[in-house]
Amino acid sequence: MKPNEGxxxxxxxxxxxxVERIEDLRFLRGRGQYVADLALPGMLHAVVLxxxxxxxxxRSIDTSAARLSPxxxxxFTAADIGPEVPVIPLRQEVTSDFQRFQQPVIAGDKVRYVGxxxxxxxxxxxxxxxxxxxxxxxxxxxxxxxxxxxxARAGTSLLFDQAxxxxxxxxxxxxxxxxxxxxxxxxxxRERFEVQRHTGVPMETRGLLAHWDxxxxxxxxxxxxxxxxxxxxxxxxxxGMSPESISMVENDVGGGFGVxxxxxxxxxxxxxxxxxxxxxxxxxxxxxxxxxTTNHARDAECELEVACTRDGRILxxxxxxxxxxxxxxxxxxxxxxxxxxQVLSGPYSIADLRIDVTLLLTNKTPSxxxxxxxxxxxxxxxxxxxxxxxxxxxxxxVEFRRRNLVREEDMPYRLAEVAPLGLGSECDSGxxxxxxxxxxxxxxxxEKAKLDGQVIDGRRHGIAVGCYIEGGxxxxxxxxxxxxxxxxxxxxxxxxxxxxxxxxxxFAQIASDALGLSLARIRGVYxxxxxxxxxxYGSYSSRSTVMGGSxxxxxxxxxxxxxxxxxxxxLGCAPEDVSLLGDDGVSANAGRMxxxxxxxxxxAADGTFASHKxxxxxxxxAAHVAVDLGTGQVAVLDYVxxxxxxxxxxxxxxxxxxxxxxxxxxxxxxxxxxQYDENGQxxxxxxxxxxxxxxxxxxxxxxxxxxxxxxxxxxxxxxxAGEGGIIPVGGVIANAVAAALRPLGVxxxxxxxxxxxxxxxxxxxxxxx
Numbered sequence: 001m002k003p004n005e006g007x008x009x010x011x012x013x014x015x016x017x018x019v020e021r022i023e024d025l026r027f028l029r030g031r032g033q034y035v036a037d038l039a040l041p042g043m044l045h046a047v048v049l050x051x052x053x054x055x056x057x058x059r060s061i062d063t064s065a066a067r068l069s070p071x072x073x074x075x076f077t078a079a080d081i082g083p084e085v086p087v088i089p090l091r092q093e094v095t096s097d098f099q100r101f102q103q104p105v106i107a108g109d110k111v112r113y114v115g116x117x118x119x120x121x122x123x124x125x126x127x128x129x130x131x132x133x134x135x136x137x138x139x140x141x142x143x144x145x146x147x148x149x150x151x152a153r154a155g156t157s158l159l160f161d162q163a164x165x166x167x168x169x170x171x172x173x174x175x176x177x178x179x180x181x182x183x184x185x186x187x188x189x190r191e192r193f194e195v196q197r198h199t200g201v202p203m204e205t206r207g208l209l210a211h212w213d214x215x216x217x218x219x220x221x222x223x224x225x226x227x228x229x230x231x232x233x234x235x236x237x238x239x240g241m242s243p244e245s246i247s248m249v250e251n252d253v254g255g256g257f258g259v260x261x262x263x264x265x266x267x268x269x270x271x272x273x274x275x276x277x278x279x280x281x282x283x284x285x286x287x288x289x290x291x292x293t294t295n296h297a298r299d300a301e302c303e304l305e306v307a308c309t310r311d312g313r314i315l316x317x318x319x320x321x322x323x324x325x326x327x328x329x330x331x332x333x334x335x336x337x338x339x340x341x342q343v344l345s346g347p348y349s350i351a352d353l354r355i356d357v358t359l360l361l362t363n364k365t366p367s368x369x370x371x372x373x374x375x376x377x378x379x380x381x382x383x384x385x386x387x388x389x390x391x392x393x394x395x396x397x398v399e400f401r402r403r404n405l406v407r408e409e410d411m412p413y414r415l416a417e418v419a420p421l422g423l424g425s426e427c428d429s430g431x432x433x434x435x436x437x438x439x440x441x442x443x444x445x446x447e448k449a450k451l452d453g454q455v456i457d458g459r460r461h462g463i464a465v466g467c468y469i470e471g472g473x474x475x476x477x478x479x480x481x482x483x484x485x486x487x488x489x490x491x492x493x494x495x496x497x498x499x500x501x502x503x504x505x506x507f508a509q510i511a512s513d514a515l516g517l518s519l520a521r522i523r524g525v526y527x528x529x530x531x532x533x534x535x536x537y538g539s540y541s542s543r544s545t546v547m548g549g550s551x552x553x554x555x556x557x558x559x560x561x562x563x564x565x566x567x568x569x570x571l572g573c574a575p576e577d578v579s580l581l582g583d584d585g586v587s588a589n590a591g592r593m594x595x596x597x598x599x600x601x602x603x604a605a606d607g608t609f610a611s612h613k614x615x616x617x618x619x620x621x622a623a624h625v626a627v628d629l630g631t632g633q634v635a636v637l638d639y640v641x642x643x644x645x646x647x648x649x650x651x652x653x654x655x656x657x658x659x660x661x662x663x664x665x666x667x668x669x670x671x672x673x674x675q676y677d678e679n680g681q682x683x684x685x686x687x688x689x690x691x692x693x694x695x696x697x698x699x700x701x702x703x704x705x706x707x708x709x710x711x712x713x714x715x716x717x718x719x720x721a722g723e724g725g726i727i728p729v730g731g732v733i734a735n736a737v738a739a740a741l742r743p744l745g746v747x748x749x750x751x752x753x754x755x756x757x758x759x760x761x762x763x764x765x766x767x768x769x
Contacts, residue, residue: 015510015647015716016651021653033251036207040209042280043280044277044279044280046129046269046270049118049119050118051114051118056140061077061138063075063119069123073123073279074273088234088268088331095420097168097169103327103330106120112327114681115289120269120273153360171421172341173355174416175351182315182318185309188306188308189305191384192301193303194750195300196673196750197297197299198370200255200259200371201257206266207284208271209270212277221248221249224497224528227538239271250498252498253497253499256499257664259370297373300336301321303319310393312404314349314350314404316351317382320355324364325367332373332540338423339373341355341374343471346467347406348382362680364676371723372727375723375727376726379728379731380734383466384735384749387464387738397464425471429646430616439641440465453740460629462739463625472546473613475547479608480607481606482558486600489595490515490521491526492524496539497527501544510549518582546716546719553715555607556605562605609715611714615714615720618643619641619643623636643658646711654721658725661726663698666733668752669729671692673690734751734753735748
């Protein structure tokens with residue numbers, strides 16, 4: 001990485017500096033505290049009995065034998081919850097159509113995917129709870145499974161009988177008049193594309209420890225992540241409690257990637273059991289449960305059509321996409337579909353557009369968000385189509401892209417509005433051609449282009465480039481509190497959550513600069529847990545740095561005012577006569593005071609940053625691959641990423657985010673695939689079957705981050721940058737493989753590009769010739 005390029009002249013010293021992650025010292029010393037590390041006196045263990053059928057009616061559940069098993073304290077089913085089993089509410093994209101398909105916290109009359117909870121067993125030990133599962137007698141009448149999108153559209157078997165359809169709804173992105181533009185366009189190209197189902201697989205699986213204080217009527221839940229305040233409100237409503245009677249504690253989190261921290265059935269069942277038994281209850285998800293039940297993602301197909309002039313001006317884009325959202329609409333189950341619709345145009349200026357995205361219900365694990373939700377899929381669809389169109393028109397694919405990029409003078413650039421949600425957005429700032437040109441230069445495009453389609457040492461080589469935008473900084477707001485401690489240090493409290501992205505370091509840097517203090521004066525950054533602030537919004541959609549950091553700045557401004565006021569009171573002067581001396585305290589003509597002396601007044605300040613305007617990082621990626629025609633194995637020989645993130649807070653943590661996201665994208669492009677059979681049974685339920693990348697798989701990756709075009713939408717000028725690295729990977733790699741195999745007439749329209757699938761495409765082309 002070359003982090004200092006494009007640096008603005010700044011009066012501060014820490015923002016923009018490669019400060020080592022503060023939290024890493026704790027982890028390296030083995031002092032991290034994950035929820036699995038926790039234990040409380042009298043703690044019981046929970047194990048969930050899950051449906052072995054993808055679709056079926058529950059005739060009966062007999063738990064009597066299980067209740068008598070050694071060490072068992074309780075077995076809870078839907079009948080034990082109460083007359084109405086709570087459902088998990090939507091957090092985003094809330095419509096009455098989608099609310100019809102919300103998930104109950106436990107199955108009562110019907111199961112709709114393999115792994116759906118039908119009972120929870122609580123015992124003295126996890127082993128005893130697992131043994132008791134076998135004693136639960138469940139009678140389920142199997143029903144025909146809806147195993148794919150075609151089956152969902154056919155509707156011969158319905159997941160929700162009362163709905164009369166497996167179509168949850170359609171989201172439409174509209175801009176201009178696509179139909180009119182296509183009617184007169186001199187060139188049109190239509191293709192069908194598909195991205196496979198895969199998901200985020202953090203090192204740490206989900207886990208919870210719930211403790212009920214009967215004397216206080218107070219519930220504490222450890223293991224909160226991502227959106228603790230939202231989940232507290234949800235849980236409180238389900239349990240009939242006030243949110244103030246529940247504490248959600250955020251422990252260290254071994255990665256989030258969008259799948260950790262959403263509200264799942266266990267987020268109700270474990271606290272419910274703790275309150276019912278008046279004992280602490282702990283549940284830790286095993287790896288098979290994770291692959292089987294934690295939110296899936298990506299599963300989408302799209303028929304996409306582009307209209308152009310003969311010289312390569314894109315006139316219009318239209319398409320019909322279908323997303324497989326699984327058995328229920330979970331809290332953010334519609335978000336990827338909305339993103340597909342809204343960002344299919346990417347960084348290109350397209351006057352006329354219509355994209356319809358239909359959400360289909362199947363008997364699979366419900367879907368949600370995974371790093372770059374919908375954007376990864378949309379970029380694969382669009383960038384693949386653009387390469388095909390450029391070839392048809394006899395145009396250079398780089399110039400084709402450059403010709404259609406949104407210009408800097410057109411900023412802010414309005415994206416298509418998504419109906420019926422009424423959601424619009426606009427790109428805030430940027431020079432998209434600049435990052436494209438920088439990427440080509442770093443990659444050495446002109447020289448590598450000579451290798452396109454060439455056979456070297458028995459492998460065919462190919463290169464490709466792609467452009468993208470990354471939406472971040474979701475509103476509506478974030479809160480922070482800064483407190484001056486007795487020793488003159490400052491504690492920072494923020495509503496953003498830590499999911500591995502290094503927020504303790506980032507917020508310490510921001511607070512330090514905003515207060516004019518050294519980093520040593522920041523006592524600690526405390527995040528996520530609901531005890532710290534009255535309200536918070538969490539970490540998702542690349543929002544934590546922009547929203548949380550801006551809230552820290554707002555709180556810092558108020559704390560400085562309070563310090564001046566207190567200094568003035570003690571020194572007998574007006575606040576405007578008081579100077580802040582950083583670590584050395586305050587001074588005025590009447591004298592000086594240390595921060596510790598000022599801190600006797602126990603000063604603290606709250607800050608809020610509110611905004612519905614998103615930020616848009618942007619960039620270009622390029623790849624060089626070599627394909628073994630005999631095995632279908634694709635080697636990534638070089639990968640270059642260039643992104644402009646507005647303003648860099650910490651180049652080291654940003655570099656880690658970029659590199660990690662690219663590797664995740666390569667894993668989803670080549671390896672990861674949640675496959676089901678025709679009965680809705682997951683075939684890849686372990687890491688022996690669900691393949692993931694390792695450090696040696698993709699050794700040649702280079703990332704360059706720029707800060708040329710700060711965002712005008714927040715005081716930091718920063719843009720969300722946690723997801724950009726993953727967004728263009730599928731499209732860039734697919735185009736590089738297609739370029740390598742173009743002399744053979746091979747088409748690449750679907751992911752993943754595993755060796756067997758690439759080999760099959762090569763063989764199919766040979767047979768066709």
